Amino acid sequence: MAADINNLSAAERAKAAVDDLYDYRDHYLERNGLEKAAQKPQDVQQKMNEILQLLEELKDGIKNKAEFCMLKGKVLNVQSHYDSQAEECLSKAIKLDPKLVEAWNNLGECYWKKGEIPSAKNCFTGALTHSKNKFSLRSLSMVLRQLSGSPAERAKLTEESVEKAREAVQLDITDGESWLILGNAYLSMFFMVGQNPKFLKQAMSAYSQAEKDTVTKNNADLHFNRAMAYKYQEEYQLALEGFNLAARLDPSWSEPTEQENKLMVFLTNVTELMDAKGKIKGKRLQTMVQSPRESDLGPYKGGSYTSHSGKTVKLERCTLSRLKTELNAEKVVVGRVVCSIPSDDPVPFTFCLIDEEETCVPVNVYNLAQGSGVKIGDTVAVPEPYLQLVKVNHRDKSFEYQSIRVDTPVVLVVNGRKLGLDKQAPTVLTVSAISD
Structure with missing residues (x-):
């Protein structure tokens, strides 16, 4: 290998050294293990300084x-944070050679x-005018979503x-980064x-492909x-494991741990308030669990209702159990609201519903407009309810309930009113802005 390096020109040696730096960064955890994740930025910085000296x-x-x-x-752009010297060098490179695609891409990443x-966006678009490449396409994909x-x-x-990310994948179907950004786009x-x-199914499929890299x-x-x-799919066990792994892979990034903690608090609040029937007791609880009136079903009373398409749908009232x-x-099903679940996240809006048998079940409502949540004491009817089992064992805590x-x-x-x-309001989901 030493003989090969000695036979290279200065430019070839420099390029090989820069490629080696990025290989070191990208494969760091694979070669050093998750336990050294916190050390990665310092080690990459040290390697970066060595390459700068060589250049x-x-x-x-x-x-x-x-x-x-x-x-x-x-080289200066190798870390995840912005570097003004990197911007200066890359801007100069483009002035000297406007067709240098790699400089356009790295400057775009700098910005x-x-x-x-x-x-x-202008940098990645500029790069694509000179050469169709996966880096520009996938970078343009993530930039477009931030405009x-x-x-x-x-x-x-x-x-x-989505189209730009798909183009990037088509250029190299083995590139996990392109699959990741396609997943984020979906x-x-x-x-x-x-x-x-x-x-959502396409996003999950793309993430599975990304993980193969x-x-x-x-x-x-x-x-x-x-x-x-x-989390949106209410697969809370997998969500918690994902947040936990993200936090261990990048210990300097606080948001995964924050999301993990928020979800644990949410699950704790749900189970405690559900078990306590919203902490409502005595005569007030007895009033709430009285048999509902026919009028509480609104358009669902009478055993059927007409859908938007004009189709008649049969509905039989049943208890939560x-x-x-x-x-x-x-x-x-129909019951009374005994509590809403406090949460930092507006999605979903969660409340507990109790019926005449005193069965209490949490209800997660998605796409609810701000300030439109139900209040304690409201009567709520839910047609064709989708009931799922929540079962979580995480950080020495266990949760099991139906919602x-x-x-x-x-x-x-x-x-009584539909x-x-x-x-209704559109859901807004936080998608990581580090590679997205």
């Missing part, structure tokens, strides 16, 4: 000054770290983001454009973003 030694032998500036800027999203605009404009940008698409379950499987963003999707852990077709999931509030009947479209 200075090779500088006079590199005739192409644009390439030298690009290589130096790329991204700096928070100058439109400038980052501001009206809801309609952002929806269009998200659709374009996840954003799910929440931005109609919440079609197909998009030895580099990407150690990417904290992958596990964080997938955990957010698991008779529900099966699945979609309970042609059934409707009802409601994907849109407009199916609910509150105090909720209108004004009570």
Whole structure:
């Protein structure tokens, strides 16, 4: 190997050293183990300093000054934080050679770290005018989703983001980073454009492909973003494991631990308030568990209702204890609200429903407009309720209970009246902005 290096030109040695630096960074956890994750930034910094010193030694032998500036800027850009010297070197490289695609890509990444999203977009678009490459395409995909605009404009940008990520994957179907960004694009698409379950399924499929890459499987963003999707699906065990792994992969990133803690608090609050029937006792509780009136069912009374498509749907009222852990077709349950669950996250809105048998079940309502939640004492009817089992064992704590999931509030009947479209709002999900 030493003989091979000695036979290389200064420019070739410099490029090989820079490639080695990025290989060191990308495969660090794979080679050193998760226990050294906290040490990674310092070790990469040390390696970076060594390569910078080597570049200075090779500088006079590199005739192409644009390439030298690009290589130096790329070295300075290796860490996750913005570096002004990296921006300076890369800008100079592009001035010297406007067709240097790698300089455009790295400068775009610099601007991204700096928070100058439109400038980052211009760089990646500029790179693509010279060469169609996966780095520019996937970077453009994540940048498009961060641009501001009206809801309609952002929806269009998200659709374009998916297309760019798909193009990147098609150029190299083995690249996990491209699959990760495609997964993030589909996840954003799910929440931005109609919440079609197909998009969520495509996001999860892309994340599975990303995990096959030895580099990407150690990417904290992958596990964080997938955990957010698991949380939305109420697969809380997998969500907690994902947040926990993301935190261990990147100990300097606080958000995974914050999300993990929030979810544990949420599960604790749900089980405690459910078991305590909202902490309502005595005569007030007895009033709440009286048999509901027919009028409490609103349009669902009489054994059937007419859907938006004009189809007649049969509905049989049943108690909460008779529900099966699945979609309970042609059934409707009705009860009184005994509490809402405090949570830092607006999605979902969770309350506990109690019926005449004193069965108490939490109900998670998604896409509810701000300030439109139900109040203690309200009567709520839920048609064709989807009941699922929550079973979690995490950090020496166990939770096990059944809950009802409601994907849109407009199916609910509150105090005898069906909720209108004004009570519905689009869900907003946090998707990691580190690689997304």
